[in-house]
Amino acid sequence: MTRTRVVPVDPDAPDAAALDEAAAVLRAGGLVAFATETVYGLGADATRADAVRRIFAAKGRPPDNPLIVHAADEAMARGCARRWPPTAERLAGLWPGPLTLVVPRARSLPAEVSAGLDTVGLRVPAPAVARALIAVTGRPLAAPSANRSEHVSPTRAEHVLADLEGRVEMILDSGPTAVGIESTVVDLVGDRPRVLRPGPIDASALAKRLGRAVDEGPGGPGPARSPGQRARHYAPRAPALRVESPEELVTLGPTADDVVLLVGREDVPTPGPRHVLAGPSDAARLLYATLRDCDAARPRRIVIVMPPPTPAWRAVRDRLVRATTPG
């Protein structure tokens, strides 16, 4: 058991003393949670196998699920790669941002960081706090989402505390995250670029940058390229089920013990509590906090009315499908 300290920091002008303290924890092999533009990450020195192993233990994360390594800038990211393909060169132009590039792993990073894979997922986050923390520490930081494995990802410091109190030395609280769902993960090792996890930057934006088509989805048979992409993930504690339309909700007949979450749909009356998330970017930003709120009401069930299956909703739909996949 570790004592967890929550340290408030100004998101635009982080206090140097707080950053120095957090960097000292990281250099000693400890864990510090910090905000990225997507979700809070559970950070450790990516170059130390012992520190990386502590992340897996704190989260209860299966050992076959690789971590994302965060760099302060493109040069630091390149230092984490054994090879920097021309596709990476191009897509790094979208950094800093919610985009993770999977490339061959440098030998300077321990195999643990990518769960034994020969590749590594790299990204440069945008927020001043995250980049300053990495720069002051002087090491790339491995950081998965700062939640217990399979649970809803954290978009506020209090979410991290709720899941990981006593398991992390420090939480830098710089307020709610701006984007709200995890980065797009794109594989650049295969013969064609492939989106392994849909996210804030969609396949068409990547294709435009690359000047070539980008595949989506898990691909054909053979070993999974992204072993961490389990069916069940981002799951609230109450049983959650999904319906595809307000009409289907009416047919289901929710009771006063059910919480209903309508995403990208017109509000409809229900006997119990109800949440509505309107457009795709608002829905992404508020999704995980809303799922936690739904849970906090201790409902019999959480019934989610899914947004339409259009490209604009792809990433949010992916998270909602995983949140409603029975364990």
Ligand code: TXA
């Ligand atoms: O927005 C984000 O990406 C957040 C913030 C903290 O940066 N991080 C995040 O990490 O979502 P995590 O651990 O919850 O998700 C990492 C996922 C893995 O489950 C896996 O699907 C994919 O990224 N991934 C990481 N390294 C990979 C690799 N070498 N090959 C294939 N997939 C990889």
Ligand code: MG
């Ligand atoms: Mg996660």
